[in-house]
Structure formats: C-alpha cells, structure tokens
Amino acid sequence: MNQNDLLNITSATYADARQEMEQLLEAREPNYSLPQPLYNDPQMFRVDMEEIFQKEWLFVGMTSEVPSKGDYFTVEIGQNPVLIVRDAQGNVNAFHNTCRHRGSRICTEHRGKVANLVCPYHTWTYDLKGNLLFAGSEMSTSFDMKQNGLKKAFCKTAGGFIFISLAAEEPQGDFDEFLATLEEYMEPYDVENTKLAVESNMYEKANWKLVIENNRECYHCAANHPELLNSLLEWDDTNDPRAPQEFVEHYTAQATEWDAEGIPHAHRSFGPGKRNRIVRMPLKKGTQAMTIDGSAACKQLLGRIKNPKLGSMRILHLPNSWNHMQSDHFVVFRVLPISAQESLVTTKWFVHKDAVEGVDYDVEKLRQVWDATNDQDRVLGEENQRGINSIGYQPGPYSETYEFALINFMEWYSDTIRKNLNQKK
Incomplete structure (x- = not known):
C-alpha cells in the first residue's frame, strides 16, 4: 500500500466521521448527555477542532x-x-x-x-x-x-x-453585539491598567466538552468545593429555580449599591444556547472576594471601583472560557483541547498594575481557592472520562433544574457543529 492509498483511507475515514457526527447529533435525545464517540473518539475530536476551534471566536x-x-x-x-x-x-x-x-x-x-x-x-x-x-x-x-x-x-x-x-472568513452572528456589551460592563475595571499577577496551566485527562460541562453546573459544588463555597453563592441568577427568597433579597440589596456606583448588572445573554453571557452576582454576605476567608486579595481596587463588596461578574464565552470579575482582582479561565481525552485549562489572576506583590497582595492567597477548585474539577473530569469510556456508558439525562446551563451548552454545541458541517455541503 503506497502513501496515496493511506491518505485516501484516512480521508474516507474522516468523511465517515463527519457524517456519523451529524447523524449522532440528529438522533441525540434532547436534554441528554452526548453519545460516547463525541467524548472519546479521535476522528470526532478532529471534527470538533475543524468545525469549532478553527471556525468560531x-x-x-x-x-x-x-x-x-x-x-x-x-x-x-x-x-x-x-x-x-x-x-x-x-x-x-x-x-x-x-x-x-x-x-x-x-x-x-x-x-x-x-x-x-x-x-x-x-x-x-x-x-x-x-x-x-x-x-x-x-x-x-x-x-x-x-x-x-x-x-x-x-x-x-x-x-x-x-x-x-482561525476561520477563512470572519464568523457572522451577534458577536459584535456581545462585544459592545462586554465593553460597557468591563469599563469600571479599566483592564488596561491591570497586570497579570500569576497564571497556572493544568492538563486534564478529559475531553474539552466535559471540562465545560463541569463548569456549567454547581450541582456538584456542595460535595466537592468547600474552599469555593466559602464565598460563592451557587445560584446562577435571580431566575434560578433553586434560588431561595433570602438570596433574591440579598441580590436586590446589592443591586441598589451597584446602581449607586453606576455599575452595570442586568443579565445579558447572546446567541444560541446563551453562548455569550454576562451576569453580576453577589458573593456570600460578609465576604469581599473569592479567597479562602472571603477577605480581599489585593489592597488596591480596580479601575473606578469604590465598593469592595461588588460581588462577582461572571462572563461566559463558549466554547472555551469563563471568568470572575471582582472588586480587587479578576480571574480568567481558558480551555484548549489537546486530544480527544485531554484538555489544557489555563487560569490567570489579574490585579491593579500599581499593586506590589508582598505589599498589596500575596500570590498564594490570590490563587489558593481556584488552585484547589481546579484540581478538584480535574479529578471529577478525569473520573467522568473514565466512566464514559466504559462499554456500560449510555447518555444520561440532565436535570432541568440543576443542569439547565448544560442543556444550553449542548444546544449551542449541536447547532454550531451541524451548521458548520452543512456549510461544506
């Protein structure tokens, strides 16, 4: 068999994978996790890379x-x-x-x-x-x-x-509308006058979609993230069906403070599956930042912010990022696929550019909560991947109450893959 024959076999195999991908997504039961090949098959991973990571923002x-x-x-x-x-x-x-x-x-x-x-x-x-x-x-x-x-x-x-x-032509859609809103909501932080304090890179032996799925729900938080829950309120917004009245009242009181300081906070979502999403949420009462004891991580507040209890502005961008903007620092997360069953999760912490390490902030305190949380999520993702690789795996149902954001993610993923595959026909 010569090289051309090998290339023809490879091309045919990949063409079959593209067709199989479309068929699996067409047949997927709504509100269920994905069929096994979409989490672990190298050819399906190649489709993800070409149709998502080489075409989308x-x-x-x-x-x-x-x-x-x-x-x-x-x-x-x-x-x-x-x-x-x-x-x-x-x-x-x-x-x-x-x-x-x-x-x-x-x-x-x-x-x-x-x-x-x-x-x-x-x-x-x-x-x-x-x-x-x-x-x-x-x-x-x-x-x-x-x-x-x-x-x-x-x-x-x-x-x-x-x-x-990386697309050959600029992706179309409502991305510019999201960027305009992002510009408005990020204005108080004056990012140009911040600096990278520290970053971490974590390799997780799990498909990139499992990394995102894990991030999109806090169903697992109480059992797995004690450090994070010292400051984080798990409800996603005031419309979260699980949110108690006490949380709604806490949010309302915080919103009054945000309005007084001219801090935008209305929930904004863009695109299918709420692909781009901005929502400001209060942290637990008595806390100022996502640190182990809830106290500020940096003495200098960001931009024009005066209120150290600004909560956390959560920014989602599919397919590969979630972020937490706080009064004194912010944390950004980036996910990049490595292989069908491996991902790179990069976390970066930013502070005011004039803040002095050891004087205004301590790097260990800055990163302690998310280092612990990332590692806990790594274990969860890797065990999830091992279970999915089993011949006993079959797609399971998402909870419409606890996992509605996963349903949104799968809606976006399925629609985007199918749209991009059909553009080549």
Whole structure:
C-alpha cells in the first residue's frame, strides 16, 4: 500500500466521521448527555477542532498581557500556533506563528518583547503588523516581499478581552453585539491598567466538552468545593429555580449599591444556547472576594471601583472560557483541547498594575481557592472520562433544574457543529 492509498483511507475515514457526527447529533435525545464517540473518539475530536476551534471566536487572553509595543504571547489551538502582539499604534494583532519561508515557528517563548518578529531558523524578519521586512539576498528577483507577510487571524478586543478566529472568513452572528456589551460592563475595571499577577496551566485527562460541562453546573459544588463555597453563592441568577427568597433579597440589596456606583448588572445573554453571557452576582454576605476567608486579595481596587463588596461578574464565552470579575482582582479561565481525552485549562489572576506583590497582595492567597477548585474539577473530569469510556456508558439525562446551563451548552454545541458541517455541503 503506497502513501496515496493511506491518505485516501484516512480521508474516507474522516468523511465517515463527519457524517456519523451529524447523524449522532440528529438522533441525540434532547436534554441528554452526548453519545460516547463525541467524548472519546479521535476522528470526532478532529471534527470538533475543524468545525469549532478553527471556525468560531475563541478567547485567548487579556490586552493587559501585552501592555506595550512589541509585547507578545503565544497560544496553541490544536496544531495551530498563534502569536498575539501589540503594534506601534497600540493595536493588538493575531498572526499564525509560522514563518512564510519554510514554516518554522517564529516566537518560541510563551511571552516576550521584540522590536520586530525574527524567525530563528533563517532570520526572515517581520514588523509588528506582519509585513515582511527582510528575507535575505538569496531570494530570486521575482520574489514579492509584499505577498509574503505573516498570515493574520481574525482578532477583536473588547473590555480588555482578546478573541481570535482561525476561520477563512470572519464568523457572522451577534458577536459584535456581545462585544459592545462586554465593553460597557468591563469599563469600571479599566483592564488596561491591570497586570497579570500569576497564571497556572493544568492538563486534564478529559475531553474539552466535559471540562465545560463541569463548569456549567454547581450541582456538584456542595460535595466537592468547600474552599469555593466559602464565598460563592451557587445560584446562577435571580431566575434560578433553586434560588431561595433570602438570596433574591440579598441580590436586590446589592443591586441598589451597584446602581449607586453606576455599575452595570442586568443579565445579558447572546446567541444560541446563551453562548455569550454576562451576569453580576453577589458573593456570600460578609465576604469581599473569592479567597479562602472571603477577605480581599489585593489592597488596591480596580479601575473606578469604590465598593469592595461588588460581588462577582461572571462572563461566559463558549466554547472555551469563563471568568470572575471582582472588586480587587479578576480571574480568567481558558480551555484548549489537546486530544480527544485531554484538555489544557489555563487560569490567570489579574490585579491593579500599581499593586506590589508582598505589599498589596500575596500570590498564594490570590490563587489558593481556584488552585484547589481546579484540581478538584480535574479529578471529577478525569473520573467522568473514565466512566464514559466504559462499554456500560449510555447518555444520561440532565436535570432541568440543576443542569439547565448544560442543556444550553449542548444546544449551542449541536447547532454550531451541524451548521458548520452543512456549510461544506
């Protein structure tokens, strides 16, 4: 069997997987978890990568991670290395981190600062807008420098958040409406005047959808997250069918304080399955932040915020991010698929840019709750994956009361995959 025969078999197998994916989603019983192959099959994972992670808007980081000209960070979307860099005009750009010469990665460090982007292989050099500046005298006279700049990825920023898309054409929909709302709701925090205090990267041996599913419900919180529940109220909003009257009254009192300070808090959702969602929730009475004892993690409040008991503004962006914005610091989470049964969960903690470590904040206190929570969720996700791999697994029902957000997630996932698959027909 020659190489072409092998490629034909691979292509046929993948085409079958795409067809099977569509059939499984068509036949899936509403309000139930997914069929087993969608959680553990490598070919189905490839469909996820091509139809979700190479086509939809993804959260990658915050603008304050690249505060000045030439500051950059890198991120891997499957097998696609991407470079995020701020140019001389203050714009944040996203490029495929692959040289136009022979494809080598250009920036090999996770973070850095450069005057120009120089490929370490043969020193091809690009400016911060991706234009090719130097390719050596060895190239032929017909070589067109202007046609060999770095390939761009779509990039948008709002409220300090950076989103990219690897799609061939910019994704359509209501994303810009969400970005406008995000800009409004993030204004009090003044993200450009924050800094990254610390970050963690956790590899979880579970499919990326299991990571998101676990995040989308607090059904498991009481039994698994004692540190988090020192400050977090598990109800998702005042419409949560489980929320008691005491919580509604607590929310109403907090909302009065938010209004007095001009802090937006109305619940906003966008897209199918509430893909993009912003909601401000109070923390437990007597607490100020998501720390082990509920006290502030940083002495300096963010932006124009005056109230240390602002609660937590929760921001969801499917397929790969959830976030908690508090008065004195904020925490952002990013999920990236590694394989059919492995994911990378990145957590970043931000404080005021003038805050001094050891004086205004202590890194251990800042991260203690979420380090514990992340590890607890890792164990839950990995055990979930092991159980799903069993021949005894079959899709189970979601609770419409406790797991309504999972139902929303699956609605978005199923609709998006089917929409993108049908665009190729």
